[in-house]
Amino acid sequence: MATVEAVATKGPVLEVSGITRRFGDRLAVDDVSFSIPPGEIYGLLGPNGAGKTTTIKMICGLLQADSGTVRVAGHQAGTLAAKAVVGYVPQDVALYPDLTGRENLQFLGRLFGLSGGVLDERVDEALELSDLADRAGEHLSSYSGGMQRRLNIAAGLLNHPVLLVLDEPTVGVDPQSRHAILERVQSFGQLGMAVVYTTHYMEEAERVCDRVGIIDQGRLVAEGTRRELVDRLGERDRIDLGASGDIERWAEACRALDGVDGAAVADHQVQLLVHEGRKLLPAVLEAAERTGVQVSSVDVVEPDLEAVFLHLTGTALRE
Amino acid sequence: MHPALAIAAKDVRQRIRDRSAIVLGIVAPLVIAALMSLAFRGAETIHLTVGVVNSDHGAAAAGLLSALRSPGLKDLVTVVPEPSEGSASAAVHAGRAGAAIIIPSGFTNSVSRSRPLPLTTLTNVNNTVAAQITSSIAQSFVAQVNADRLSVATASAAGEPSGSAAAALDKAHLSLPIRTVQSALGAKRLKTISYYGPSMAIFFLLFTISFTARSFFVERDQGNIERMLAAPLRPRSVLLGKVLSAFVFGIVSLSIIAAVTTFAFGADWGNPLAAGLLSLAMVLAVTATTALVIGVAHTQRQAEGISSFAVFGLALLGGNFVFVSVTPPIMQRLALLTPNGWALRGYTDLATTGGGLAIVGLPIAAILVYTLVVATAASVLAPRALTP
Known part of the structure; x- marks a missing residue:
């Protein structure tokens, strides 16, 4: 060795x-x-x-x-x-x-x-x-x-x-x-x-x-x-949403929501950095409906480095 | 082990494993040299049959026949009498004679008149060498007859007792100038294989430029050069290693070709030490050219293009495809701008004169000047290829 x-x-x-x-x-x-x-x-x-x-x-x-x-x-x-x-x-x-x-x-x-x-x-x-x-x-x-x-x-x-x-x-x-x-x-x-x-x-x-x-x-x-x-994120959560349609427009709509700190598009997914993710989900899904996006998956993720990257740069790591 | 040696050893190992390199560096030059030698074998011992129709039977005709059978032309020409122009034409057409000369009836008598009869040569377009030689002999004879006519006329005008024209011509001792006979510059005749052996060896040696430059850029694109540069070595060691492999491959290739053409085909490379030093200088020139191509090119494709241009440009100018001596004077001068042109001149001189180092001093000096100029340019440009 x-x-x-x-x-x-x-x-x-x-x-x-x-x-x-x-x-x-x-x-x-x-x-x-x-x-x-x-x-x-x-x-x-x-x-x-x-x-x-x-x-x-x-x-x-x-x-x-x-x-x-x-x-x-x-x-x-x-x-x-x-x-x-x-x-x-x-x-x-x-x-x-x-x-x-x-x-x-x-x-x-x-x-x-x-x-x-x-x-x-x-x-x-x-x-x-x-x-x-x-x-x-x-x-x-x-x-x-x-x-x-x-x-x-x-x-x-x-x-x-x-x-x-x-x-x-x-x-x-x-x-x-x-x-x-x-x-x-x-x-x-x-x-x-x-x-x-x-x-x-x-x-x-x-x-x-x-x-x-x-x-x-x-x-x-x-x-x-x-x-x-990760501690830099405070109480923020990351939500990964799989979807089809105009997901750029949907991400833009999500950014305007109260409690959303960042939104990025990557690999047909929208990543959101949010406070109290579970409470914010209905508003996010409503925005999807408004923008004509079909949501296929929702995943609330524990804070990780991907979320840190999103928090620090406003973009997804694999954008 | 010095890093450059490690790189060169690695490259040589790879090249030995790469069959195309062996084919290009050793097999191809041997095969092509053998084929060239076979194709041009007749060129080194020209002999032709000339049909002669003697309808004159006078002193001038006898003078021409005597000249054609003279010791100077004995090895070059065999004279075959032909009864008529028709039979001579048929012999030339059938290839039994390379060419024919028609001496018209009354030719001798006409020489002393104001309008002499012409000699006619019959030639075949498929045998241009015989045609050129026969025409040359006939023209030389006519030129000398004309000169003799002028001498006789001048003597008559000066009050010399005049005899018959035939007697005057007899006195003139008609003979052909020795210059009509082709002869080698040196003491020995140059065998075709002695030219095409070195010629093809050098031609394929030039491909080392292409091979090495291409391999450099392939390695650079694949990250191997960068990995080498991450090791504790100076960047120049990488370049040195690459060109060193070209040098080693060139020396080995030339040595094998020299040995095989000498022992298997009877090529004469001349004095071994002189030929060895000449080869060494030539390989150095190729090595320097390789470094320059690496310095000038930016990509693998550029390296391939530039090196192809260099290989064929040098080969064409230097005389690797044809004897430089038969090319126009401008081409002969251009050949002296190329290292291969000088090398071929050196090998030819060695083979024809039997001389040693003194014979190749000038060619080696010229090649080293080329090498120095090219290596200087390469030392400025080539390090750029190592910059990411």
């Missing part, structure tokens, strides 16, 4: 201070700051295009920040010293189909300066971790999607990083593999590794992360533990 290399970090493993990055006129990341101590799994939660990937690319030294600083284990991000202690797991499987699982790991290990017995040890360790030791000699092209994902993650551990950065590692993964991946990520924190985990799945962030930073339109709008974030 992977262990964390001894690094003299009494303070945070990762310190992000006021980083900003533009692409032309578009402000992709706007004055984002956060820090992560050893052993903590920090989730960056936000919809697609919120700035998560740009942020982690700056952490991994793949992009320069226009302003602000990123320090990893005391080293400025992008330096060879910083890169040596970061494990990066990209969103897509960045491995070679025409190489075997072992060859892929050996190649990536060599890029981290590993060789000889140490390289062999690390490769075996990564293969064990991904449950692929018995298929190490097969070409990656013969692996299932889930197996490739597991190896993609294991490859990020070859250098025994103090900071592991995972960019939406479960996108396009079947539920079983997703479960396995999330279990592994949880174990990394227990090993003392600091982990940055980006996702737009609220359930993943709730399940895996010790703390969550909510990012929207390049800004970190809130961060804290799940409890701390």
Whole structure:
């Protein structure tokens, strides 16, 4: 099992201070700051295009920040010293189909300066971790999607990083593999590794992360533990309503109702953030009738990060 | 292991596994070189049969026949007497003779008159080489006869005792200029395979540009380059690794083709050390061009387009498809702007002169100048390809 290399970090493993990055006129990341101590799994939660990937690319030294600083284990991000202690797991499987699982790991290990017995040890360790030791000699092209994902993650551990950065590692993964991946990520924190985990799945962030930073339109709008974030909602409830028809118009009508703090449309659903949800339901259904919308399902949900996101940004996480 | 070496080793491993690379880098050049050699085999030992209809039987006709049978043309021409123009025409038409020369009756006597009779050559459009050579011999003979006529006329005008025209022509010792005989520049004749072996090896070596540039952009699109850049290495190491793999593949490909064409087809690559250094310089030029294509292109498609243009442009200009020596002068000058043009010149010189390093000094220097210019441009442009 992977262990964390001894690094003299009494303070945070990762310190992000006021980083900003533009692409032309578009402000992709706007004055984002956060820090992560050893052993903590920090989730960056936000919809697609919120700035998560740009942020982690700056952490991994793949992009320069226009302003602000990123320090990893005391080293400025992008330096060879910083890169040596970061494990990066990209969103897509960045491995070679025409190489075997072992060859892929050996190649990536060599890029981290590993060789000889140490390289062999690390490769075996990564293969064990991904449950692929018995298929190490097969070409990656013969692996299932889930197996490739597991190896993609294991490859990020070859250098025994103090900071592991995972960019939406479960996108396009079947539920079983997703479960396995999330279990592994949880174990990394227990090993003392600091982990940055980006996702737009609220359930993943709730399940895996010790703390969550909510990012929207390049800004970190809130961060804290799940409890701390949900407490921001106060007594509010979230109501998910499945419907057909002009649900945008219905959502607009709901926003005008007393007791509705926010309404957003996502995946043929209207999400409402309300005070005393059960009392407000008749008025919501009346608005549906008024706007000609057919309601197919009503679900009053316990306060969660999705509701927090709606509360903070006025939009749904998966909009 | 240096990261660039790890990247190069990985690329070489992938390329060896990719059968298309083996086909393109080794099998195709060998097959094409063998086919080219077979197709142009006759070109290296031209010999033709010329039918001659001698209706004159005078001194001038004897002079022409003597010239055609002279030691200088012995290896090139076999003279076959034909009784009439009709039989000569039939022989040319049937391919029994490459061409024919008709010496008209009274030709010798007409030489001393103001209106000499013309020689006629019969040629076949399907045998242009024989036609050109025969016409060239006939024209050379006529030119010399004219020169002799002028000499005789000048001597008569100066008061020299005049004899018969035939005697004057005898005195002139009619012979054909040696220049009418095709000969190699060097001491040895260039075998076709000795040209097309290196030529095809270089042509397919140029495809390394396309292959490597394309693979770079595929890896970039699939996130592999980004993953490499997340490791503790300098970005230039990634580029270095990629072009290093092109270098290794190029060297291996050229070496195998040189060995096979030499031992299986009898190609002459010349002095091994000189040929090796020339090959090394050529592979360096290809490597630098690869880096430049990566620097200039923004996408995989652009890389494919630019590299195809580079491959076929260099091959056409450099003479990989035809002997540069038979192309117009402008093309011969353009060939010297290309590294492959210089390389082919070097290989040809090595094969025909039997010389060593001194022979390829200039070609190697020219290729290295090209490499330096291209590598400088690539070092400015290529790092851009690594920026997300």
